[in-house]
Amino acid sequence: xxxxxxxxxxxxxxxxxxxxxxxxxxxxxxxxxxxxxxxxxxxxxxxxxxxxxxxxxxxxxxxxxxxxxxxxxxxxxxxxxxxxxxxxxxxxxxxxxxxxxxxxxxxxxxxxxxxxxxxxxxxxxxxxxxxxxxxxxxxxxxxxxxxxxxxxxxxxxxxxxxxxxxxxxxxxxxxxxxxxxxxxxxxxxxxxxxxxxxxxxxxxxxxxxxxxxxxxxxxxxxxxxxxxxxxxxxxxxxxxxxxxxxxxxxxxxxxxxxxxxxxxxxxxxxxxxxxxxxxxxxxxxxxxxxxxxxxxxx
Amino acid sequence: xxxxxxxxxxxxxxxxxxxxxxxxxxxxxxxxxxxxxxxxxxxxxxxxxxxxxxxxxxxxxxxxxxxxxxxxxxxxxxxxxxxxxxxxxxxxxxxxxxxxxxxxxxxxxxxxxxxxxxxxxxxxxxxxxxxxxxxxxxxxxxxxxxxxxxxxxxxxxxxxxxxxxxxxxxxxxxxxxxxxxxxxxxxxxxxxxxxxxxxxxxxxxxxxxxxxxxxxxxxxxxxxxxxxxxxxxxxxxxxxxxxxxxxxxxxxxxxxxxxxxxxxxxxxxxxxxxxxxxxxxxxxxxxxxxxxxxxxx
Numbered sequence: 001x002x003x004x005x006x007x008x009x010x011x012x013x014x015x016x017x018x019x020x021x022x023x024x025x026x027x028x029x030x031x032x033x034x035x036x037x038x039x040x041x042x043x044x045x046x047x048x049x050x051x052x053x054x055x056x057x058x059x060x061x062x063x064x065x066x067x068x069x070x071x072x073x074x075x076x077x078x079x080x081x082x083x084x085x086x087x088x089x090x091x092x093x094x095x096x097x098x099x100x101x102x103x104x105x106x107x108x109x110x111x112x113x114x115x116x117x118x119x120x121x122x123x124x125x126x127x128x129x130x131x132x133x134x135x136x137x138x139x140x141x142x143x144x145x146x147x148x149x150x151x152x153x154x155x156x157x158x159x160x161x162x163x164x165x166x167x168x169x170x171x172x173x174x175x176x177x178x179x180x181x182x183x184x185x186x187x188x189x190x191x192x193x194x195x196x197x198x199x200x201x202x203x204x205x206x207x208x209x210x211x212x213x214x215x216x217x218x219x220x221x222x223x224x225x226x227x228x229x230x231x232x233x234x235x236x237x238x239x240x241x242x243x244x245x246x247x248x249x250x251x252x253x254x255x256x257x258x259x260x261x262x263x264x265x266x267x268x269x270x271x272x273x274x275x276x277x278x279x280x281x282x283x284x285x286x287x288x289x290x291x292x293x294x295x296x297x298x
Numbered sequence: 299x300x301x302x303x304x305x306x307x308x309x310x311x312x313x314x315x316x317x318x319x320x321x322x323x324x325x326x327x328x329x330x331x332x333x334x335x336x337x338x339x340x341x342x343x344x345x346x347x348x349x350x351x352x353x354x355x356x357x358x359x360x361x362x363x364x365x366x367x368x369x370x371x372x373x374x375x376x377x378x379x380x381x382x383x384x385x386x387x388x389x390x391x392x393x394x395x396x397x398x399x400x401x402x403x404x405x406x407x408x409x410x411x412x413x414x415x416x417x418x419x420x421x422x423x424x425x426x427x428x429x430x431x432x433x434x435x436x437x438x439x440x441x442x443x444x445x446x447x448x449x450x451x452x453x454x455x456x457x458x459x460x461x462x463x464x465x466x467x468x469x470x471x472x473x474x475x476x477x478x479x480x481x482x483x484x485x486x487x488x489x490x491x492x493x494x495x496x497x498x499x500x501x502x503x504x505x506x507x508x509x510x511x512x513x514x515x516x517x518x519x520x521x522x523x524x525x526x527x528x529x530x531x532x533x534x535x536x537x538x539x540x541x542x543x544x545x546x547x548x549x550x551x552x553x554x555x556x557x558x559x560x561x562x563x564x565x566x567x568x569x570x571x572x573x574x575x576x577x578x579x580x581x582x583x584x585x586x587x588x589x590x591x592x593x594x595x
Binding site for chain 1: 332333336337339340341343344345346347349350353361362365366368407408409411412414415416419420421424427430431434436437438439440441442443444445446447448449451464465466467468470473497498499502523526527528529530533534544545546548549552559562563566569570573574577581584585588589590591
């Protein structure tokens, strides 16, 4: 019937207005995400200096330099150690907290709020506070350790302690975030599964292993992926707490990228670092999705 | 403790009554201890903030004399007035509000329109668009920051609000979350409105948006929080102190030599305060906002 109706009386085709609805987002995504990914790749093949019209083609020169650059490998190692430690500690602690704080009472509401509170504050500002909190002369941590006769440490100037300190601050900051997401996941596990497990003689541990963890798989996957991506982007606390020191012991990939791009203005080299970071994030996310899905029984 | 609990019901029938009582008391005690540990841990989480407030409001002499004390012996507003003198705080607060608020509002608008088209309208290439958007979920802006910085530079937008706001005014996560929410709204409502002559815009504006207030509120909270606290982006896009946001300005102040600790902590407290107060007043909204990002399907 519609075929025979004259074209001018037909309503305007729907796709037309759909593209109008999506235009602002799609233009922004194209200009500020898709094109820059390609441009980062293109720039990484040049010696790129800001304000110049022509840029010297280097081919894979920047990558050659990068893979022979000890400072890059160091940044990669620092970032990997930070990411693995923060993700494991944060997610592990968050699961045990979420299971304990499952029921809603005034007490659990307070504890949840307290654990979540650091997530509300800016990581950079928190870095400023912690930098000072850990000061070996007037910081609270040193004073309390001294009061307990545990010795005095210059946490941020120590090559051995600087990175573990950043890891602790990272866990402190993001723990509550993971906990809240996991609590939401817990609410979605049907209560009858627990009743059935209890009837079958499962104790607390059995219920955790056979009901809670399988039921949380999707949420856990999400929390782990987010924690990992966050970890790989480590920058704010490095900038405000250690500046990458002592002697590059806490210099992360993004910190090194920032240094090359916005301090030395070596944009081609910084682009090569960004491109490598991009590939790492894609590969790590893909592997996590694959590994955590493979175990899925359903 | 958990293994005890696991075996307790099975053993219970065979154990003499007095022993059972002891076991039950031990279990209760374990529960009390674990709650006590949780309370201590929860308070410990807050210590840095309490101490920050204390340092902001005490004299330097007091801090040096009693570094182990969490709370001031000698109160002073010198730090607050020093930071108010050294940093244009009114302006920084305004900048942070304009950046976080403006970006979030634009983002809610753009993302909800895109999500509406993806969830409700049929058009060729819909699955391709959805695929691209989900693909960009995994791309952090650190990866693209160099060309984006150059684009903003060539537009002459460095040190401007539009430079801070426009490149961040859409998010794949927002589109994705809103689309999931819109898909759950029954299409009967759209059909009824269309029979009454409503066009796409009216369906979006009058049906979908009003029914999506919870999802929009959640997205508002998580985006506003993320942008308020953002650091690398304003650090790169702005260089003049008058255009910086609070976190980026504070670190500028920190890097200057001879830091006044009370002033620095007062600045940190003022930077954290707006969101912290909002959180204390509306904890439920924050928790729901964050929780909604992880809900599956």
